[in-house]
Amino acid sequence: MPRFPRWTICLAAMSLYACGGGGSGGGAGSVSGPSVAGAAGSVYAAGGANVVSVTVGPGPSAGSSSFNVPYASVTVCVNDTNSCTTVDHVLVDTGSTGLRLMASALNGLPLVPESDPSISGNTIAECLPFADGYTWGSVVRAAIAIGGESASDVPVQVIDDNASFSPPAPAGCTSNGSSLDSVAAFSANGVLGVSLFSQDCGRYCEQSTGNYDWYYSCTDSLCHSTLEALDSQVVNPVVLFATDNNGVILQLPSIPAAGAASAAGYLVFGIGTETNNSLGSATVLSADAATGEFTTTFGGQMLSGSFIDSGSNGLFFVDSTIASCSSSVGDQFYCPATTLDLSATDQGNNGNTSTVSFQVANLSTLSDANFARDDVAGSASSIAGLGADYFDWGVPFFYGRTVYVAIEGQPAGGTVGPYFAF
């Protein structure tokens, strides 16, 4: 379905954004720069039409900061109006799909909830499950601008972090675990999910006969779970851009082993659509069409549930020979006596392989002042035997690397997604 940018709105929003930039990249000890070599020698300059600055650094507040969280800014407007606000410190997440913004970060912008077409007066809300909990909130239709790209009438989740939305999460939602409805839960004012899927749920929520319990039709006092058509689901905003809409590239600069106070990189829209986003010599690894996952071989084990995930703050994999950190540092992280040099091989469903070398440092020796760290690793949640053991290639994977995420069903640089390439 074609989406046409509202140029009158977006021109104002874009000029605000292009002047302000996407966050600071300076500070003592930071290693960053306005020019980072991309694939085929292309150089990204912040402010280009399809390029947006990404900064790994402190979070939106002292109590909501975590290392290895890549941030961008997103401008959101009430559809068909000039009423806009720019939300900074939005997590750039290749592991999830859809734009989600904390209600508290919207400065009171009166975004309009999506209507239920089959029940007059009802609006749509969503409960998105995570491995440890859920986000709950209204699904609104908004115009958005990210860098020089824009789209209108985009389904966006407003995460109800200030109890401004009624009713509260239903039982089918809270059964997922703990509420993640807070800036602190994400160390961010929102999540920009730019995965290899087009919508967050897909056909499951459109066709399922079970209680899928993601989308709800709500009055202000009662919700019931409902099916949701694909084009009303919370969407990967990239697919709604007029151009540069087949995927993204995320690139972070190389940083020292001890870390850096911050790191400035780029999120580029489109693969093979402009002179600055060609695949070059990157290896294409096709992902499973249902799960978005591929296989990583590490330590002699084939881990078929692996993924590349900028929403994850380290590399996570099972290795019982690596010492865990103390509980005060976090016993899910690794703290080897000396830095380890390891490698693993990623394989796509298309048979292509790429071997990745990485380091695992002792997390407890890294300075708290360094928010960018390329050698943080920890234990995957051991799900041995469930056939989906995984290697989570989180933010450390992106430092010094140009990573392509191609959206399902879209031709991108000569290969149809879904795939990762690097």
Add this chain to the structure above:
Amino acid sequence: MFSATQTAGVGILCLCGVVASPALAYLGGDASSVSADRVALRGQRSDQPMLQYDLHVITAATGTVVNEYTSRDNRVFAITWQGPTPPDLRALFGAYFAGFQSAAAASAATRAGAHRQLSLVQADFVFRAAGHARAFRGRAYVPSLVPAGVAADDLP
């Protein structure tokens, strides 16, 4: 779904039919209530008696597969799941759900792996989950109910 190297228990696989039965199922609860989980999940069920435990496989209407493991004294001691969406953990965890939910909340902000994984080890409840939209998997078990010789962390 089932690995070729199943630990603990070699038995005759029996794909038995659905047995209708009353009562509410939950971790630590009575095995006869597994049928209630099938109803709650709107699923199909198959039962597989093994040497040290019984395995009841429930395929929910959502496509998520839930394995419920019951001991020789008829208690549900472990549950594992895999599928595009998590199963109803409140129904499956019973009395253990409240403790699980508050422990999950306590460590949300700086968790390793952000919200892609969670491991919780409590006094008598272990939870390990991982995944993302369209691909969730996990296990939960009550250590004091696990039969001797069964490695609950290796159950498929």
